[in-house]
Amino acid sequence: QKEVEQDPGPLSVPEGAIVSLNCTYSNSAFQYFMWYRQYSRKGPELLMYTYSSGNKEDGRFTAQVDKSSKYISLFIRDSQPSDSATYLCAMSRMYSGGGADGLTFGKGTHLIIQP
């Protein structure tokens, strides 16, 4: 079983729809959960960051983490054509203080918002 699973899509929805993206993971040591947006041939850009379980909202974006189910979600409300990109989930273990743990990424979901 892969450490982080993410449906690669493509996921195509009409403009204005609510988009739901999600990842599952197997490593219960993950504590930090992030969503990145990546445009073609560009670096990932941080959208949302959550520590442990719970919800976090920022504008049109809501991130949810359910550690008991090892499941994280990103919701995009009022989706726009400019939201078309690849969305990557990423996670890491507890920051140990003396060093820095690398991120484990999902493969990314290619999202297309149709005008």
Added chain:
Amino acid sequence: EPEVTQTPSHQVTQMGQEVILRCVPISNHLYFYWYRQILGQKVEFLVSFYNNEISEKSEIFDDQFSVERPDGSNFTLKIRSTKLEDSAMYFCASSDGGPGKDGYTFGSGTRLTVV
């Protein structure tokens, strides 16, 4: 907005040659990382660097890879003897508090093509 700068944007090299990929992290950041993304695959962690030493490295980061912070601003990744399978996008990232604070800031990447 501060950004991570990577040069060159595209590097073509002959198999067996050494390459150095360069990065200028955000100036007040303390943690530095290299990731790679083979075309069509997930972003993979290579190495993290803090306090002038490697904090963590993945299985990918074998003896042919090395990192260095030669001065107060640059962070480099050297691949000693390139192989065809090293062809990928290489992303540098930096953070001011490890992965668990506000995530990382990624650069736009260097596309390495080994021929």
